Amino acid sequence: MRGLIFPEAVGKFLIWCGEGDNEFCFCTWGTTDLTELQRNMAFYYMEDLLPGPIYYEDVQKLFAITFETRKDRRALEYAVDFLKIEDNGEFHQALDDAVYTARVLSFIPDEIIDRNYSIDCYQNPRTREEEIRVRYDTYEKFISREFATKEDIMADKEVTALRCFACGRNAKKKLRWFSDNGRNYFAVGYCEEHGYVKGKIRVRRAVDGAFFAIRTTKLIGESEVDKIRGKQLSLRAKRQKKGRK
Numbered sequence: 001m002r003g004l005i006f007p008e009a010v011g012k013f014l015i016w017c018g019e020g021d022n023e024f025c026f027c028t029w030g031t032t033d034l035t036e037l038q039r040n041m042a043f044y045y046m047e048d049l050l051p052g053p054i055y056y057e058d059v060q061k062l063f064a065i066t067f068e069t070r071k072d073r074r075a076l077e078y079a080v081d082f083l084k085i086e087d088n089g090e091f092h093q094a095l096d097d098a099v100y101t102a103r104v105l106s107f108i109p110d111e112i113i114d115r116n117y118s119i120d121c122y123q124n125p126r127t128r129e130e131e132i133r134v135r136y137d138t139y140e141k142f143i144s145r146e147f148a149t150k151e152d153i154m155a156d157k158e159v160t161a162l163r164c165f166a167c168g169r170n171a172k173k174k175l176r177w178f179s180d181n182g183r184n185y186f187a188v189g190y191c192e193e194h195g196y197v198k199g200k201i202r203v204r205r206a207v208d209g210a211f212f213a214i215r216t217t218k219l220i221g222e223s224e225v226d227k228i229r230g231k232q233l234s235l236r237a238k239r240q241k242k243g244r245k
């Protein structure tokens, strides 16, 4: 057998990382690695060694923002090829992928790294004091505390608040919160000065079975408002059809 058993390996790894926010920062390809790490640590009752939520850099996202569009997500192999990074033909091997990810990161400008960090919520905020608000260039993100049910989330004034991304004033509700499939909610507001504001709430299940919300707010144009309205109408039509059966 090669290698160390997990608790020993993760212990050594974290000592290597060092302590404190300024000593290290996780950089991953995609959003799943830290969740997986913490899930495995929890299995061994080791999660206290890595308190969350964890701020990290998702290099897959940074690559997209730098070289493509915010929404693209490419395979690591694609990025390596795109940047003409020398490779040994091996992908999906832990060590090789870590090295490639680091090489790709070296192509990303510092200001993009600084302004586009991600937050892993495997260990989600539990209390009001732990709630998270961050402002990125084009949108704001709010991560709520825990609620017992989805209904409690949508009844909360703070979670469902819709403020203008530009000035922070309450936006006038144009489309009230509606749900697409029970996991995502959308709303549109209007600020006299800055125009339309889109709110999106994603309801997430916490490990302990409770629920929490991730809300994003950004400014949008009229065509986007029409799209959201169209989505609401088609959902309503579907529901009515179901109701008639």
Ligand SMILES: [Zn+2]
Pocket: 164, 165, 166, 167, 168, 169, 191, 192, 193, 194, 195
């Ligand atoms: Zn405004």
